[in-house]
Amino acid sequence: MSHSPKRGMFLGRFQPFHNGHDAVVRAIAPEVDELIIAVGSAQYSHTLRDPFTAGERIMMITRALEDLPLTKYVLPIEDIEQNALYVAHICRLTPPFDVIFSNNPLVIRLFQEAGIAVQRVPPVDRGHLWGTKIRELMIQGEEWRRYVPPKVAEVIDEIDGITRLRQIAETDQLLK
16 A cells, blocks of 8 residues: 655745755655655845845755755745735645644644644754844855855856845845
8 A cells, every 4th residue: 555645845935045044954855755845935036135036036946955855846836915815825826745743833823724734944053044134145245155054155156146135135125
């Protein structure tokens, strides 16, 4: 008798996909047969908070995890501003899943209320492995590459992401 595959979901903005995200995916991989990586806030790009497009983030994640022997679905998920409908919105856009991995209190609450299993993810060096901090290092011309998988740094170079981020930062400062 074969068991049905256990499919999990890991949801994030991944601006950019960093070593903390990578460590979480590699830690939860043995617990699932398949993993959906949901790229949230997919409609946003070219802002300080969300500089990279959903397509660019999908490239980062796909390349960073290509060595991981696990079936992965990396999918863009646009935000909706209605929390009560959020879980149904996600379920409509993804393959069915058995468990969501998250530390986000709102995400945990919404999925628990919908009767979907939630597993907290292991915290990883939040002092440095934090998208906001990594984007600040990029803007300031400081060392950021050590905080992202090498394949992610390649994608950021390929799309000239640092120049984009610095231009956005200049524009945003003028608008303050």
